[in-house]
Amino acid sequence: MRADTVTTLTRWVRHGLLAVFLTVLPVAVFAAPFAAMVMDARTGEVLYSKNADTRLHPASLTKMMTLYLAFQAVESGKVSLDSVVTVSQNAASQPPSRLGLRAGQKIQLRYLIRAAAVKSANDAAAAIGDYLGGNEANFATMMNRQAKALGMNSTTFRNANGLTRQGHLSTARDMSILGRHVIYDYPQYYNIFSRRTADAGIAKVASTNRRFLDAYDGADGIKTGYTVAAGFNLVGSAQRGNKRVIATVFGGTSTAQRNAKVAELLDIGFARAPNRANSPQPVLMAKASSDLAGPEVTGAVDTGDEGEAPGTMQVAANTANKVAPASSLRPMKRPGTAAAPEALIADAAPHHDPEAESLAVQLAANAVSTPAPTGPRPLPRSPQIQQAGTAPGTVEPSAIEGAIAFAQSTAPQPETLALGDEPQFDPDMVAEGDADPKDPVFIQTSTPQPETLQLAEQKAPRNDTVILAAMSPPAPAKQQTREVIARASTSGGRNWGINVGKFNTQYAAERMLLKTALMESDALGSALRKVAKTKTAFEANFVGMTKAGAELACARLTARATDCNVIGP
CATH class of the missing domain: 3.40.710.10 (DD-peptidase/beta-lactamase superfamily)
Structure with a gap:
């Protein structure tokens, strides 16, 4: 009986050590x-x-x-x-x-x-x-x-x-x-x-x-x-x-x-x-060669509105005109x-x-x-050093x-x-x-932006190189919980959408959709949230948008350092 007890305890100790080893091993490996x-x-x-x-x-x-x-x-x-x-x-x-x-x-x-x-x-x-x-x-x-x-x-x-x-x-x-x-x-x-x-x-x-x-x-x-x-x-x-x-x-x-x-x-x-x-x-430690900076870069001296000051x-x-010493x-x-x-x-x-x-x-x-x-x-050398270099002592x-x-x-x-x-x-x-590891901060103005008014009037999107979001404090807004749908609405030409990322879990994709919708309620107010499951990931999409609306939304999200791609019909 005593021998059986010792054997059982030994087995449990062995299993415990194995569990600890398997737990620590991944940490050691990575x-x-x-x-x-x-x-x-x-x-x-x-x-x-x-x-x-x-x-x-x-x-x-x-x-x-x-x-x-x-x-x-x-x-x-x-x-x-x-x-x-x-x-x-x-x-x-x-x-x-x-x-x-x-x-x-x-x-x-x-x-x-x-x-x-x-x-x-x-x-x-x-x-x-x-x-x-x-x-x-x-x-x-x-x-x-x-x-x-x-x-x-x-x-x-x-x-x-x-x-x-x-x-x-x-x-x-x-x-x-x-x-x-x-x-x-x-x-x-x-x-x-x-x-x-x-x-x-x-x-x-x-x-x-x-x-x-x-x-x-x-x-x-x-x-x-x-x-x-x-x-x-x-x-x-x-x-x-x-x-x-x-x-x-x-x-x-x-x-x-x-x-x-x-x-x-x-x-x-x-x-x-x-x-x-x-x-x-x-x-x-080594003398820099004359081509240390490589070939001359294209457009180094800009012209027009983007040119350098004289x-x-x-x-x-x-x-x-200055030559550096070794x-x-x-x-x-x-x-x-x-x-x-x-x-x-x-x-x-x-x-x-x-x-x-x-x-x-x-x-x-x-x-x-x-x-x-x-x-x-x-x-630049100081006058004292220049003088010392030309007249020692x-x-x-x-x-x-x-x-x-x-x-x-x-x-x-x-x-x-x-x-x-x-x-x-x-x-x-x-x-x-x-x-x-965290998400960037986004500050939303309560005043309608020109881009939003433009979208409401169904005009062509702005052609600015960069569209910056207003940086004034946000106004409290009632958060709306939308249901994640499985099919896009294509009525009225709204067969465009945007993708804001691919995720390992459906929960992560839904969370990103909700956060993005709250962040850009003006541009995405009429869009529908959809999680599309593929073989490798869960895609977070906004669908049911016009082409102009999708492009505008992506421009605003990109200006906020958020990845975004327009999805066509």
Whole structure:
């Protein structure tokens, strides 16, 4: 009897252990590998590392390189922040997180930069890459060339946004190096990474990194990343007093766990970093070739209402005349009287001044005739440094040291203000993370919009490139529960519809239909909700619409960063 009891207990223990093993196994299988590095940003000294040279999936940390190349193109005069980008089919087809771009849509480069840096929008990053490189493959080549120039020897890029692709790998060390270059090579744009919200042209977006920025004292960047293969990644940076520290984490298990780990690593960094340190600028490990930015992009200098201001062309011509040294110098403190950044990014009103246009053409010709720079252009040197370069020994060392002191501040710089002049709104109402685990916020006006009046009068839909929704507070509306139907009404020519997504369950599809109907009650008030079951998914459709109504509804939903496709008869 005793032996039987022992046997029974043993069997139950064995079964229990097996159940625990089967429960934990999937987590172990899908858990992304962990890696971390802490760096003194002033000197590049490594203060802590774990698996820092293991090649892993960087996810949206990739966008730091995309933005780095965008800043480089602007500073070299190849493009401007006002350059108008035509969205490619490749960019428009990228999965979330998305700004909501459509193929053929035109949008200014500044809005793409905001969306990629703040919201981590995959379509915006891909649009930047296709614009600068011509296509995804060419831009990946540019990214890899620049990575090698920065000393990122274990990194291979395959796309502009970091979505999982075979061979698209990097390391915690390389991403820390890249983060350091983003800070010091282009400080005039760095403050975009500390913004909690931004106006991205067709939508107001919130930062995927805002929780970390709000929680950690001194934090001002830089970039989050998430995919299933990568886990939760973050390159974070903070400044306290004279110290600036960069902490990189790959393979976090959640947003909260990742943020807590980066905060812990930053604490380690601030504890170990000396109060005073020699602060050499990050050095290019390889000399950049003259075609670092690839071939000239199509439509870099815009004309007509979308053209650049003459001041912008002047800056472009002047920067083209400067040749960068093989090593990147520490950014100089910008003189207070320098107006070039403001001229570069000012929201100038469209105008047609014959004399100004003639000057712009002449300056453009001068820029083209000037030999291409051999590397990334450094910021303007101070008069003391220029004098020291021409007459050695004529300047006191203290003057030189003061001249090269890096003026790092969390206060927005004029250049960054042009990148982010957005109205403030509640960021906690907008989704966090690259995977958009929540839904975007939609604010509906109670006043009928011109588009709605147009639909009521049965006129042709507006032909605007982008239709923006009003951003005034919503008026309370009585919610109506509609029944999900199985057949569309085709009376009166209403044999059109729209599709707002495919889902794994019928419940999820019905939920999306209800939410969309409440969100766009004006455009979808007469439409019928239908869940269509296919072999692979449940499709959420609105049916019983006119062609004009369907196109208008899709335009409004797309402007709200919601996927939408028109369904014909």
